[in-house]
Amino acid sequence: MSEAGAGEEGGQKIALALALSVVLTLWVALCEPPPREAIGRFLGVVGLSAFLLGWGVRGGWTWLNGGPRWRGVAVVLAGAMALRVAAWMAPVSLSDDVWRYVWDGAIVAGGENPYAETPRERVTRLKGEPDDAAIDAGEVGRASSWAELKRLNSPDYHTVYPPGAQAVFASAEVVARWLGGVSERWLRLFFVVADLLAVLLIMRALIAMRRAVGWATLYGWHPLVVWEVAGGGHTEALAVGLMVALVLMLGRSAPWKIGVVIGLSALAKLTFLIVSPLVGVALWRRGRFRDALIAAVVAVGVLTAGYAPFWFEDLIANQQKSVALYADVFSFDAPLYYAARYLLGYREGVTEPVTHVLSPTLQLATMLAIAVAALWQNGTRERLALAMVVAWGAYLVFNPVLHPWYALGLLAAAALAGAWSVSLAGLGLMLSYLFYVPAVGRPEEILVMVVQSVWAVTMIGWQAGPRAIAWALRRRAKTKFNAVRPYLRPGDRVLDLGAGEGFVGELVAGAGHEVMLAEVDDRNRTELPMVTYDGESLPLDDDQFDVAIIAYTLHHARRPDKVLAETSRVARRLVILETVYEREWDRRLVTFLDHSANRLRGMAPEPLAFDRVEGWLERLNARGMKVLTWRWLGRGVHRHVIIVAERER
Template sequence: MSETRAGEEGGRKIALALALSVVLTLWVALCEPPPREAVGRFLGVVGLSALLLGWGVRGGWGWLNGEPRRCGVFVILGGALALRLAAWMAPVSLSDDVWRYVWDGAIVAAGENPYAETPRERVTRMQGEGAVARAEAGEEAGASSRKALQRLNSPDYHTVYPPGAQAVFASAEVASGWLGGVSERWLRLFFVLADLLAVLLIARALIAMRRAVGWATLYAWHPLVVWEVAGGGHTEALAVGLMVALVLMVGRRRPWTIGAVIGLSALAKLTFLIVSPLVGVALWRRGRFRDAWVAALVAVAVLVAGYAPFWFEALIANQRESVALYAGVFSFDAPLYYAARYLLGYREGLTEPVTHVLSPVLQLATMIVIAAATLWQNGTRGRLVASMVVAWAGYLVFNPVVHPWYALGLMAAAALAGAWSVSLAALGLMLSYLFYVPAVGRPEEIVVMVVQSVWAVAVVGLQVGPKVIAWALRRRAKTKFDAVRPYLRPGDRVLDLGAGEGFVGELVAEADFEVMLAEVDDRNRTALEMITYDGESLPLDDDQFDVAIIAYTLHHARRPDKVLSEAARVARRLVILETVYEREWDRRLVTFLDHSANRLRGMAPESLAFDRVEGWLERLHARGMRVLTWRWLGRGVHRHVIIVADRES
């Protein structure tokens, strides 16, 4: 198939996947009953949409990332708009947070302070003042009437939504008054527009980082994002774009503008302060320590300026009280939290709560993860977005309340990092809507959380696992090379026999030696030449090398004696690293550990030819090799030695 035809086919797949997903989304949005009351149908469409869009993106990846790139950006943005407008048609059902937004917006639009009273206190005061008629008149807009109060999920809590979000809430109230319609529709439309800006910025950031613009679909077309922004309506949509803007601004803008954007993101959603230390240290790592402090000071100034119009004596106390009640009372879809609580002996309705013990521990764990992600910065955008993924993931894992929309910041960072596994894992969060089904009790909720956890670990492990293994293998290769290096002489021609992925040979080559790799199958991950052989006869000339490195290979050989003979033929000197045992239980233990480690590398279990130190020395002597030295490298769980031998004259 020609490149042009393949591209056209990819474009058709994307168009078909988008069209079907939009139709499915619109169907769920307009059908009765609404999504939260028909959870099975809703989750079915979410899953089917994810499959369709995944199929389309995979099939049209080349077309989506072709030139000119603006075409791909246009398609991604257009698909995001169509999906969100379809979900926007649904009535509010997935979450009742939007009714609190409407309530707060009506108060701010009326020129009053939303932080001064709880909704119940406000209704009580107005009724006490004989203002029932006024309250009922504001019922449609979410003013303080009994009917509006009943729609709120926390009428006895002071609002914790920051001033930036309050301004948007009030704008929706004003728009409904000027242009007609209900404020919750306007509010969700504003969230959609803000989220489309975030999609555009994600695409722009990917281009700036020289990454495939198609990764933007991980956020732009993800069913969770579509439904939580357009269908549910959540303030995270206001802050995601600002977070992405920070990635674009690092290294290119003056520090005060970076600080202003950090402050604005916090004024939209306070939890987005999670990324502020990451950005600050990224500036510092770029040699701009002063800029990091300027950005921090400006961010604080913007936050203070945002809250200043709402200041009154009890503001901080009210905010602290609401946050404390939230942290101490609520829990939802948090497997780690529930498991830890159970292990601490808590039994619902039978024992005293353990939140006062558990919450500080989980908060500390979250701060440790964020601190580690912060210190991991090296000043590059790539490291910044990867650390954002880590920081957001730590926040969600250790949080006692995990609603699906809490993952929006994580998913935007994942799109920037190309972390497709995070997007797949986030689909599992949608299962939490099953908790609202009357027939689903605590046992079923536990099953759902186990499924979510296993799914997340499996898909993230699928992407991250090979990278972690490669990192571990390179670290281990460095340890092997450090042991071997003293026995290499300037100008040596080196054969890495049983080279595996080739990482040891790569380090030898970097030390300015001529190196060739040899292995029974090609797992080479380096640029070095590798030859494959049958495990017994090397297709090499006599004395072709000065030294052969045999690192933890002999115990894998079917005929280790034959491998030693061949190594002694093609190289004048042997440097052997080998696992050994001293007692029978040692042999059984290292066999188990070896099989376990090699499974992670994708190698099937095989019979192993472990031997004692004395056994290997005898084998060398039997092949005319003189042992120059040997020593223990470790005598703990892993008993291993290094043996250096050359030919006897």
């Protein structure tokens, strides 16, 4: 098939996947009963939509990103809009949070303070004690009736939604009064518009980072995002775009402007303060500490100004009581929290709660993870986006409450970072809707959380595993290089025997040496030349090299003596790093460790020829090599030495 034909086919795949997903979403939205009362159908459509969209994006990736940029932007945005409009058609059923938004919006639109009273206090003040007959008759008033109170979660607690979100709630109420309709529909429509702006900003940030706009589909077309924003309605949608703007603004905007955006994101959703330390350190790394300080001061000022109109004496105390619900009372779909609680001896209904110990510990773990992600900054947008993934991931893992919509910030950061595995892992959070099925008890909930955890670890390991292994190999290569560097002379021609991925040779070449790699199979991940050999005979000339590095290779050889003979033929000097043992249990232990490490690199277990130090020295002497020096590099669990030998003339 021609390139044009293949591209056209990719476009058709995307169009088909989008069309089918929109139809499925609309079907679930309009069918009776609503999604939460038909969880099986809902989750089936979510899974099928995810599969279709993944198939379409993968098959049409070149078409989406290889043509005019406007085409990719238009397709991603159009797809995001169509999916959200379809989900917006559904009645509210997935979450009852939106009814609290409507309640607060009516209060703010009426010129009152939403933080002053709990819903129950307000209704009692306005309506007196509950009238069961009025409730049964369906009496409804705006943020004042007992019937409406029944729809709210936590009616005995003050609202925790910050002033920026309150302004949007009130706007929906005002628009509903002016134009008709219900404020809940208008509010979810506002969320959709805000979220589409976030999708646009994600694409703009991707372009600024010179990445394909197709990565924006990880957020824009994600079923979790679509349903939690348009179908359920959650305030995270108001803050995601502001968080993305921080990545885009880094290095382009004055620090005070960045501070304004940080403050606005917190006024939309307080949890988005998670990313503020990352941005602050990124600013510090880019320039001066003063820039980070200016951004922090401005952010605090914006946040303070937002709360100022609502200030009264008990505001902070009321907020603290409500926030404590999430740390000390509520828990939902939190595998790590439940496991830790169980290990601490807690048994529901039998023992005393352990939240006074567990909650501070998990909060400290979250703060430490965020601190590490912050200190990891180097001032680039790419690093900031990836650090946001880490920070949000830590927040979700250590949180005792994990609703699907909490992951919106994580999924937006994943789109910026190209972390497709995180996007796939996020799909598992939708399984938490099974907890609302009456037939699902605690054992089934535990099984669901196990499935979610295994799914997330598998998906993230699929992408991050090879990168982590490569990072570990490079770190280990640097340690090897530092050990052999003192024994290299200026101008030495170097053979790296048993080079593996070639990372040691790459460092040697970077020090100014001419390097060739040799290995039994080609796993070279560098630009250095490589020869493959049969594990015994090298296809190289006599004295072709001044020195050969043999780093932890001899114990893998079928005939180590033959390898030593061949290496001493092509190089006059040998620098050997080797694992050794002193007692029999040492040999068994290092055999187990070696096999385990090589499995991670995709290497099958093989017989290993470990020896004692004295054994290797005798082998070298028998080959006519004079041992110039040897020393221990480590005598812990991993006993290893460096031996330098030269061929006697």
